Amino acid sequence: MADPMRIRAQAAGGNATVKVLMSHDMETGVRKDGAGKLIPAWHIAEVTATHNGKSVLTAEWGTGVAKNPFLQFTVKAAKVGDKIAITWKDNHGDSRTDEATVAA
């Protein structure tokens, strides 16, 4: 099981700025190991963000997103106490969901 995400959601002017740090190797599939063998791609492929249970943002990622991906976006009309949840799925079928509460 993958390590938890770090999610910070902060209220600002009626919106909430959400910053997410995911823990994932994001292996490109073009690197080689010590024996010269290609290391297969292993990356987060899908990301979903919800605000109080409603989907507000989805994303598809290739291997080009940096290791331990960072994502920042702004949810409109979010207030303190609202729930922001992030889910990612990688190309091995692993997934992880974490939730944060919008802070003042």
Place this chain on the structure above:
Amino acid sequence: MTSRREILKHSAVVAALLGTTGLFPQYANAAFNKVAFDAKNLADVYKGLGIGLPVLSSGVVLQAPDIAENGAVVPVGATSSLPGVKQILFLVEKNPLPLIAVFNLSDRVDAAILTRTKMAQSSDIYAVAVMNDGKVLYAKKEVKVTLGGCGG
């Protein structure tokens, strides 16, 4: 002259490439656009996504550094003040696989995304905004990389 080691290395690459041409059961979920993410150049990416060629627009703003010391982690951001942005894409032209990420926005998030990308070498970065009316707009910026981030 090509050494034996190099020949072996190349055949390993070819074998791996052949191995990846099969069907990919791990992408059973239809949301992941494998054709676009496997495309090797910008034109094929746009074709794979089923969108037209982007038009340069001042309505899209790309934030990226002038020089990236470490190509493994390059912060990129795209914002647009235009209404009706449906998708934001990030592309790095000279990466082995140029399409980095596709963000599908709802009307409940701002058209402003920040993330971090990898860059194999100095290249133009594109931020593309797909609008609800089908227009495709872009902004681009050249980023110099001192240390590549895609290994190999």
